[in-house]
Amino acid sequence: MFNFRNFKQFIIDTIGLMLTGSRIYYAWVGFLLLLIVIGTGAYIGQLNDGLIVTKMRDQVSWGFYIGNFTFLVGVAAAAIMLVIPAYIYDWEPIKEITILGEMLAISALIMCLGFVMVDIGRPDRFWHIMPLVGRLNWPQSMLAWDVIVLNLYLVLNYFVVTYLLFCAYTERHYVKKIVTPLVLLSIPMAVSIHTVTAYLYNGLGARPFWNSAILAPRFLASAFCSGPAILLILLQVLQKTTKLKIKDEAIFKIAELMAYTMGFNLFLTAAESFKELYSGTEHVVYFQYLLFGLKGHNTLVPYAWASIIFGFVAFILFLVPKFRTNWKLLNLGCVLIYASVYIEKGMGLIIPGLTPDALGEIYVYTPSFTEIAVAAGIFAIGFLVFTLMLKAAVPMMLGEFTMSRGRKKATEPEVEPS
């Protein structure tokens, strides 16, 4: 049963696990901390001078921060979608990794909230957006919806991860009646966070590039490509560095599922492009700016085509069984699809949505040093959170570290799997 003293011990041991590790571990954490320090420094500069230190201006009022936010919402949503086959089809090989997916979702969400926080002009007024305390314009504002669903999703995942690990730690089997409904709930929640984030853009009649009915489906389709890609790489890293064993079968199955979503994603992109380019209404300018350049401004063009080509190559790599069962090609495909979606759902979504601006002006936006440094800091925070969680979670999941055995081990010299 739940016992406060046990939980306190769990926390202490978790922190203990996070604080001890190999040199490589320390070096990695140190590197992330360094990035965080750099990012914090840049952010303090931004607080002092205002968002003028970014390259965002009235014409392009959202940029790199919101682009990363959007992409990471996709990662957070997709991470949990691996739960679907695991629980609906009761497919054991993937079940083991759902907790990894949940931890990835938590890290991605923390980065999301971080990107929103650094993007707002008055972070001191954060409480205005807190339900009950502030004045949330709900249900009118999609941003208000987003605040609610992102935080609920964060709490939900955090609870499930903590609960599962605590159970492993105290060497008890988790109560299925608690976990299964919550995990099942997280599936529609995952869909909803990404849908709401898509609606955030989708609902703006002022921005024809975003004002498309298939924006939310495109968001989901692309998220189901990029999120699992991260997990596939991660699983291989864990297999090499820890005693965690993940069946190849599971990885190939995920790759197969990804191939379908990638195909679907390409199809949706093609559908959208066809509609805009063939009908050639006045709304075509945004697609032109993205794909071909407009009035001599073609900063986005190489990125846009890189995204399309990467996406297509990755699709082929994942589609053909011979390719996707080849580790090198599989990993190449993961990197390609990750890059493809990062461009498409980041800058490739935000910038052409705002360029040309509402009055037809073209302002060529590229992130400033501050924006890149702050973003690096936030990514470092996300990776750090993920690293620390993994560091504590993996031994607990493997049953190597429990309340009883862990205490004994604490006096012995540390044995790090890597």
Place this chain on the structure above:
Amino acid sequence: MTDSKLTSLPEPSTEASGGCGLGRREFLGVGVAAVATALTGCGTLSKEEFLQHNFQELSKEEVLSVIARLEKEYKAKYGKDVKVGTTPAMPGVIFGYALDLSRCIGCRRCVHACVKENNQSRNPEVQWIRVLQLDKEEGVNLQHAEQYYNPAEVPEEGHFYMPIQCQQCKKPPCVKVCPVGATWREKDGIVVVDYNWCIGCRYCMAACPYGARHFNWGEPNLPPDQVNTDTHYLGNRPRPKGVVEKCTFCVQRTRKGLYPACVEICPTGSRKFGNLLDKTSEIRYVLENKRVFKLKEELNTQPNFFYFYGV
């Protein structure tokens, strides 16, 4: 000075009492304010400012204290007695604006009169009116618009000019999307911003089809000798860094019966302003007798700002 302030309080909101606000305030506490001060890196954030609630929810007393605090702050900052009014909307009035495209010559007198009247930041530059130079051959095609024209004389051959500012929509998308209700449409149709409640997320800027909303990217700089001391809380009072601002039809002037500054300055008389509910007003004459259009009418934002051809 105090007289007009006292008589012009907004109607106390029905449910949001001061008591409720106080409860929330206590919950937040001073400690958070201190943290927030440290966070924003500006040492001037007072506890009162940090804890101030949305203007629409303030009681009469709270409004008074907020105004007093602001006036004190402005006095310290600019060395001038800045009057912060809270004149509410006149009953039976919905403001309308009409701009004559056949007359405007693109001289930008309005842009600069607006800046002077409304205390915009001079550097970094904030301007509420954008004047587009368009091709006569292309008509109102924004993809052919040029904002940075600077010939020796205007109008230039083959061009016409289209000033764009807040269209004061009946269905303002900016209001709909604001996550915290920091911007709303007043009873006289003016869309306003509570600069002390805006969190600076700029969602409204993405939602506005007219590019009418402007952000204080840096600390606004307003030379003390150029401050217009006749201000309105929801209008031209000096703004802080990191919030959004926009045209308010010169709420500080128009609620006193005056024309907006852009109407007063326009040398061609292209700008027409009045009460849409008054059948004898100039604006109604334009709507009934001229060829009128609304910018981006298909978006159904239903502007109360009209463009017309006077000839």
Place this chain on the structure above:
Amino acid sequence: MNARLIRFAGLSLLLLALPAMAKEPPKKAEPIAQEGIQVPKPPFTEGIFPCTGCHDGKSMKVNTTRRALVDMHGDIELKHGPESRWCLDCHDANSRDNLHLASGEKVDFTASYKLCGQCHGDKFRDWREGIHGKRTGSWNGQKQYLLCVNCHNPHSPRFAALKPMPPPARPEAIQTRTGGAR
């Protein structure tokens, strides 16, 4: 509308009273009658009015021959309508301090809009309503009018080109201030 008629009556009353206060700046003109629409004096060239100062009918004989003016008024370039139009089509030959309508009816300089309105009836109507031309003052109360000739030189009525005020800063030029207050 009735209100418009009253307003117009007020305007006419005011115009009658105008010569008396012609030397005062336009904005200080006293409100007259119930509506109080005010029209400033016409923009005469300094020292040229009254015309009878020279055209007194004695030292100079009236010459009704259409011709190019050489001795005086050489600065006036007439660019208003047909080639055949000339001075005395509008200026009254016998009563030089007046203008006259096509009917021969004399009109004060302060009511020159009547003369303009003969041809530009649509503009005249719009002007009366406050649509053509500039109105300042109060949208729900007193308004100040300008005469046609305040904006349009009657001899060359095209609205004069202006030097535009500075263009906005390009987004690239909006940068963090170095130094300065806060």
